Amino acid sequence: MSTIRIRSSVPRRTMRWQTGFIFSSERTCSMDARVAVMASITTIPRFGSRQNTASKEQSMLNISRINAVFHSYGVAIIRYRWVVFIAFFALAFAAAAGLPRLKTDVDQDKWFMEDDALLAAKDRMEHLFGNEDFCAALITVDDVFESENLRLLRQLGDELLDRVPYADDVLSLTDMEFTEGVSGGIRIADLVPENIPEDKGQLEAIRRKALSRKSLKGRLVSGDSTETWLILRLKNVPESVKQINGEESIMAIGHLFNEIVSQPQYTSLHPQATGLPVISAEKLDFFNKETPRLLGISLVFTTLILFFFLRSLRGVVFPLATVFCVMTMVFGLQGYLGIQTDPTVIFMPIFITLAVSIGYSIHLFNHFNDEFRKTGRRKESLVIAVEEVGWPLIFSALTTVAALLSFLLIPLRPIRWVGLTSASLVFLACLVVLTLLPALLSFGKDRECPSGEITVRETRMQRFMAWLADISLKRQGLYLFMLAVGIGACLVGVSRIEVSFDVLRSFGRKIPYVDRIYEVGQSQVGSLYSYNLALEFDAPGAAKDPENLKKFEMLVRDVDKLELTKKTTSLLQILKDLNQVMHEGDPEWYRLPESREMVAQLLLLYENAGGAEVERWIDYDYQRLKLQVEMGHYNSGEAARELKWIQQEAGRLFPDAHVVLTGAISQYTVMQEYVSYGQIRSFFIALVIVTILMMIVFGSIRIGIISMIPNVAPALVVGAIMGFADIPLDLVTVTIIPMLLGLAVDDTIHFINHSQLEFERCGKYVESNRRTFFAVGGALLMTTVVLTLSFSAYMASVVKIFVSMGFLVGAGLFSALAADFFITPVLLFKTKPFGKERMD
Numbered sequence: 001m002s003t004i005r006i007r008s009s010v011p012r013r014t015m016r017w018q019t020g021f022i023f024s025s026e027r028t029c030s031m032d033a034r035v036a037v038m039a040s041i042t043t044i045p046r047f048g049s050r051q052n053t054a055s056k057e058q059s060m061l062n063i064s065r066i067n068a069v070f071h072s073y074g075v076a077i078i079r080y081r082w083v084v085f086i087a088f089f090a091l092a093f094a095a096a097a098g099l100p101r102l103k104t105d106v107d108q109d110k111w112f113m114e115d116d117a118l119l120a121a122k123d124r125m126e127h128l129f130g131n132e133d134f135c136a137a138l139i140t141v142d143d144v145f146e147s148e149n150l151r152l153l154r155q156l157g158d159e160l161l162d163r164v165p166y167a168d169d170v171l172s173l174t175d176m177e178f179t180e181g182v183s184g185g186i187r188i189a190d191l192v193p194e195n196i197p198e199d200k201g202q203l204e205a206i207r208r209k210a211l212s213r214k215s216l217k218g219r220l221v222s223g224d225s226t227e228t229w230l231i232l233r234l235k236n237v238p239e240s241v242k243q244i245n246g247e248e249s250i251m252a253i254g255h256l257f258n259e260i261v262s263q264p265q266y267t268s269l270h271p272q273a274t275g276l277p278v279i280s281a282e283k284l285d286f287f288n289k290e291t292p293r294l295l296g297i298s299l300v301f302t303t304l305i306l307f308f309f310l311r312s313l314r315g316v317v318f319p320l321a322t323v324f325c326v327m328t329m330v331f332g333l334q335g336y337l338g339i340q341t342d343p344t345v346i347f348m349p350i351f352i353t354l355a356v357s358i359g360y361s362i363h364l365f366n367h368f369n370d371e372f373r374k375t376g377r378r379k380e381s382l383v384i385a386v387e388e389v390g391w392p393l394i395f396s397a398l399t400t401v402a403a404l405l406s407f408l409l410i411p412l413r414p415i416r417w418v419g420l421t422s423a424s425l426v427f428l429a430c431l432v433v434l435t436l437l438p439a440l441l442s443f444g445k446d447r448e449c450p451s452g453e454i455t456v457r458e459t460r461m462q463r464f465m466a467w468l469a470d471i472s473l474k475r476q477g478l479y480l481f482m483l484a485v486g487i488g489a490c491l492v493g494v495s496r497i498e499v500s501f502d503v504l505r506s507f508g509r510k511i512p513y514v515d516r517i518y519e520v521g522q523s524q525v526g527s528l529y530s531y532n533l534a535l536e537f538d539a540p541g542a543a544k545d546p547e548n549l550k551k552f553e554m555l556v557r558d559v560d561k562l563e564l565t566k567k568t569t570s571l572l573q574i575l576k577d578l579n580q581v582m583h584e585g586d587p588e589w590y591r592l593p594e595s596r597e598m599v600a601q602l603l604l605l606y607e608n609a610g611g612a613e614v615e616r617w618i619d620y621d622y623q624r625l626k627l628q629v630e631m632g633h634y635n636s637g638e639a640a641r642e643l644k645w646i647q648q649e650a651g652r653l654f655p656d657a658h659v660v661l662t663g664a665i666s667q668y669t670v671m672q673e674y675v676s677y678g679q680i681r682s683f684f685i686a687l688v689i690v691t692i693l694m695m696i697v698f699g700s701i702r703i704g705i706i707s708m709i710p711n712v713a714p715a716l717v718v719g720a721i722m723g724f725a726d727i728p729l730d731l732v733t734v735t736i737i738p739m740l741l742g743l744a745v746d747d748t749i750h751f752i753n754h755s756q757l758e759f760e761r762c763g764k765y766v767e768s769n770r771r772t773f774f775a776v777g778g779a780l781l782m783t784t785v786v787l788t789l790s791f792s793a794y795m796a797s798v799v800k801i802f803v804s805m806g807f808l809v810g811a812g813l814f815s816a817l818a819a820d821f822f823i824t825p826v827l828l829f830k831t832k833p834f835g836k837e838r839m840d
Contacts, residue, residue, distance in 0.1 A: 070390030074383035074438060081439040088436045092325045095332025102335035104284060104343040105248065111342065111412050111671065118670050122662040125534050126236055128619045129626050130168065132663060133250070135160075135232040135257040135275035138526040141268070144221055144228045145207045147198050150174055152269055153230065154192070156261065160232050164256050165244050172230040173210065173221055177613050179606075181581045188609045214590055215573040222524035229525040232257065233616075234277075254281025274520045274528075276664065279503075282513035287343035290797060295350060298793035302358055305786050310365050318440045319361035322432045327353055330425050341417040347794070347802070348418050348735050353425040355790040356400070356743070359783040360433040363389045366779060368441060376447035382438045390434055392753060395697055396746040397430035399690045403742030406686035407735065410678030412671060418735050426742075461778045469773035472825040473766060479822050486716075493720030499676050500636035500728035501668040508800035527566050527630035531663030533559075533646060535654055540621040542657075544599050549575070549592055551653045552625055558649065559629060562642050566632035571617040571625060578602040631665065636728070640669050675734050683715060686738050690745055698752065702833045707748050709827060710819030714740040714812030721811060727804045736808055743787060744816030747780045751820050756834055763838030769825045777821070784817045 077084060112119050126132055137156075141149050154174035161167045169175070178191040192206060207225060211217045221228045237249045244252035254277035261271040299320070306316045327350065367388050371381035404426065407419025500506065509515040521528030535552070537543055549572070556568055576590045579602065583589035593599045606614060617626050631639075643661055650659040687708065695704030715737045727733065754776050758768035787809070794806030828834075 066391045067387050071383060071387040073390065073434075074386030077386065077435055077438050078379050078382060078442050081442050084435055084439040088325060088432070092328045092332075095329045095336075098332035098335030099328065100335065101338070102331055103248075103338075103340045104287070104346065105340040110340070111414055111667070116411070116670075118662070118667065121534075121660045125532065125626070125660060125662050128624060129534075129616055131166075131234040131236045132532060133234055133276045135164070135234070135253065135273065135278050136520075136526070137230045137261050137271040137273050138520045138523050139228045139230060140226060140270045140272070140523070142226065144173065144225045145203050145210075147196055147203060149269065150192055150196050150203075152266060153228070154196070156266055156269070156271070157230060157232075159260055160257065163260060164232060164234075165249070165253055166235040166237050168233045168235045170230065170232055171220070173228055176220070177611055178209070179577055179581050179609075179611070181584060185605050186578065186581055186609050188606075188611050212585070212587075213577065214587075215577050219525060219567050219569075224524075227524050227526070230271075232275075250277045251281050251284060253277040254279070258282070272516050272520050272526070274517045274526065279513065279517065284343060286511060286513065287346075290799070291343065291346060291350075294347065294793050294797055294802070297796050298351060298354055298790055301789050301793055302354055302786075305789055306358065306361075309362060309782055309786070310369075312365075314441065314444075315361075315365055318437055319358055319365075319433075321440070322361065322429070322437055323354055323357045325436060326357060326425055326429045326432050330421065330428060334421070339417070341421075342414040344732060345414045345418050345735070348732070348739070349422040349425050351791055351793070352404075352422050352739065352743075353429055355787040356397075356426050357429040357433065358786050358790065359746075360393050360397075360430060361437060362783060362786060363393060363779060364433055364437060372447065378444055378446050379442055382442055386434060386438055392750055393430050393434060395693075396749050397427050399693055399745045399749065400426050400742030402689045402693060403686040403738050403745070406682035406689070406738050409682045409685060410734070411674055412678075415675075415678075415734060419738075422739070461781075462774060465773045465777040466770070468777060468821055469770040472773070472822055473769060473829055476826045476829065479826050483819075483823055490716035490720035493723035494716065496723030497719060497729050498637055498726075499672040499730070501671055501730055502634045502636055502728070504634065505636075505728055506730045506732070506799075506801045508798070510798040510800075521566075521632045521634075526632075528632055529634055529664050529668075530628055530630045531643070531661060531665035533627040533629065533650065534660040534662070535625045535650065536658040536660065537623050537654075538656055540623045543618050543622045543625045544596070544603065546592070546594065546596055546599060548625075548654070549599065552627075553592060555646075555650055555653055556627060559627070559646060562645075563638055564631045564634065564642060566630050568627060568629050569617075570627040571614060574606070574611075574614050574617065575599065575602060578606055628663075629665075634665075636668070636672060639665055640672060643669050675729060679729065679734050679737070682738055683741070686741055687712070690741065694745075694749075697749075698756065700833055702831060703752065703756075706824070706827045706831060706833060707745075707752050710823050711741055711744045711748055711816060713815045713819040713823075714744050717815040718808050718812045721808060722804075725804070727801070727808070730801060732801050732805060733808070736805060736812070740809065740812040740816070744813065747784070747817060747820050748824065750776050750780060751824055752828070755825075755828055759834040765829050765832065765834075765837060768834075769829070773821075780817060780820065784813050788813050 122132065139149075139153060143149065144153075150173065153172055157170035157172050157175045161170050174190070174192045174196075176191060177188050180187050180189065191210060197203060197206075210221055211223065211225075217223055219229075234253065241249055243249065245256075247255070254275075257275070257278055258273050258281065260266075261273050302320070302323075303316055306319055310316070330349075364385055367385035368381050371384045372378060375381055401423040404419050404423040407415050407422075410416065503514055504518055507514045509518055517528060520526035535543070537548070542548055552570070553572055556570060556572060559565055560568055572592065575592055579593055579598075580586065580590045582602070582605075593602060603614065618624065643666065647659055647661060650657075690711070691704050691708045694707045695701050698704060698707065718736055718740060721727070722729065722733065751772060754772045755768055758771040758775070759765065762768055762771070791809040792806045794802040794809075797803060797806075
């Protein structure tokens with residue numbers, strides 16, 4: 001421990017100086033005493049102070065002049081602090097009125113841009129065949145064909161059809177077209193008569209009928225009669241209908257379906273609801289509860305962090321006030337503008353704002369506290385604090401904004417929303433910290449400056465930083481070797497990353513609705529996901545041509561063999577059923593008719609008998625065919641391969657037809673492609689933009705390139721962890737790497753900027769490195785801890801991908817800090833970008 005004792009006549013107290021020493025003193029000092037104390041101690045000039053040397057004046061970017069601007073800015077803020085306070089209060093109050101209008105949207109169609117080809121194809125198919133979305137319930141009982149179970153099944157279907165908005169029809173054992181042969185033609189009737197029999201013999205006859213049809217067994221009812229599948233098909237909701245019962249139409253449908261099937265009278269059926277509207281509604285309900293819970297945990301962490309580091313009530317209340325001010329302004333404005341987004345991504349901007357705002361506040365508080373302890377003059381200390389941190393914070397915010405705006409290159413609405421919203425919040429947070437926070441801190445009394453016998457001693461943090469400074473340049477070759485090995489290992493992990501939008505893999509089965517839809521998918525007749533294939537022929541009538549139907553049958557047979565396919569539904573089942581019925585129910589005739597005339601005759605008989613199911617699978621002009629493929633489980637890579645194969649095989653069999661794929665899995669596959677290429681493109685563009693900014697600011701191409709080498713570390717480390725730990729790249733994790741680039745570059749800016757300034761003062765790379773660690777090392781470590789702990793609130797969630805994110809962000813930030821502490825000094829020492837060392 002180094003100690004200096006100076007006599008003075010002031011009350012005893014302790015204060016921290018920019019040099020990193022602590023001074024204790026006794027009795028009040030005069031200005032002369034202060035000057036004497038400062039003259040007696042060799043101090044390291046502060047970043048941006050007026051003690052800069054001539055060499056600094058010759059640098060391409062004159063930090064001294066920039067700081068002079070921020071000095072004037074700080075003076076203006078203090079002078080007009082009431083105006084600042086009132087202005088921000090008025091803006092926040094006005095914006096707060098827009099918060100109740102802020103809405104979330106879980107409709108998958110809203111993920112895509114308005115001009116996306118997939119949405120256009122889906123709209124065209126829904127215009128022809130009806131709404132592709134449906135609600136469904138898996139019924140599990142001892143025997144589906146018991147009289148009471150059939151009665152409840154019919155009652156449930158009737159209630160759903162009567163109460164659910166835009167319900168079209170119900171498909172179940174008690175509500176379906178059952179075709180039978182009669183003299184001179186066919187008859188379409190109910191499988192289960194209107195008056196459900198009690199007699200066991202009659203019920204057995206119904207069972208035999210159902211299980212004799214290949215189109216029903218294993219599809220609508222299980223072979224052991226313990227499961228049956230109820231589907232509520234929906235009409236197209238007009239675009240003019242914005243809300244139903246005060247909420248989005250898809251939400252209202254999902255909520256009401258759940259409400260009905262969950263009624264006590266249907267408990268014996270053990271219904272398990274699924275379908276896109278149901279999942280969307282439950283997803284919204286879950287995240288509406290999960291978001292406040294995680295936000296509350298994060299606020300607790302943030303409060304404790306602030307109190308631990310700043311040891312001040314102001315240091316807790318004022319930074320949190322700036323956070324709420326920033327979020328209120330941005331989210332309130334979005335409420336006024338009617339901007340909506342998926343609730344799974346709304347966490348990201350909130351936690352970025354918390355972390356960045358607190359980090360920026362700590363920088364300002366540290367400089368203010370240092371000055372206030374030395375001078376005891378509140379307003380002057382705030383001006384100096386704004387002068388010293390203004391430019392680094394503004395430039396850090398700009399680089400973070402540049403990285404976040406790279407999300408706009410991914411053509412998915414939620415990810416673009418994250419990028420634009422986060423960028424707005426970060427930049428506004430910087431402005432609020434540099435404007436509102438000094439204004440708030442300026443209210444208060446000055447302190448009497450200490451003097452007397454002053455003891456100067458190093459703190460534990462300074463001793464730790466001194467030790468790091470020493471070892472950072474001792475084993476340069478080892479550090480570079482470890483960097484090379486680490487990069488190689490990380491690249492292996494990165495190559496194993498898989499893009500996936502599987503709700504089971506991303507969210508996990510600890511979420512009740514996710515666990516339920518997984519069980520439905522594993523059942524005998526239920527499904528997890530579905531997608532649709534449509535064939536559009538050039539000429540009307542081509543869809544019922546026997547040759548085209550045979551080729552279509554070949555395609556469907558091959559689709560049935562795919563790993564993920566559970567069952568398929570199309571016109572083929574109806575035609576084969578009709579053909580079998582016309583041949584006295586002989587199972588040998590469950591096949592397609594041989595001639596075009598026979599196809600036309602069967603369809604005419606079916607239409608005359610009142611059949612309507614066929615309209616869902618072939619259009620009025622007989623020009624388009626539709627196939628629905630249901631899946632019991634999901635693998636993103638396999639799904640992408642299967643859809644690609646279907647597209648190619650359909651194109652080979654029908655070279656003159658237009659092949660269209662729609663539905664949830666098609667959407668997931670397209671999103672995977674967008675994310676895969678968009679992630680790579682956005683990261684490299686962000687990297688290039690930030691590198692160019694660094695070159696401009698530091699006035700050197702070499703420094704700009706060196707400054708970015710450590711900032712690739714978080715991308716590699718996070719990518720490697722995701723690859724080795726089998727964490728998918730999805731709608732949430734795709735935002736991590738560009739975000740980390742923006743956050744990690746902040747540390748590099750502070751470290752290299754101060755290294756350059758210290759080199760200009762001392763002319764020695766080793767000494768400038770030591771001074772840099774002493775001056776900013778502790779703050780960099782502190783902000784990294786703050787950011788990591790803020791994001792660690794994610795780990796309290798039951799959502800798998802949020803837990804992974806809490807860990808990944810911390811790993812990325814600490815890898816960036818390690819690179820700044822052990823790689824950046826080595827690169828600066830070896831490349832000597834600031835010029836040759838001075839001999840003096």
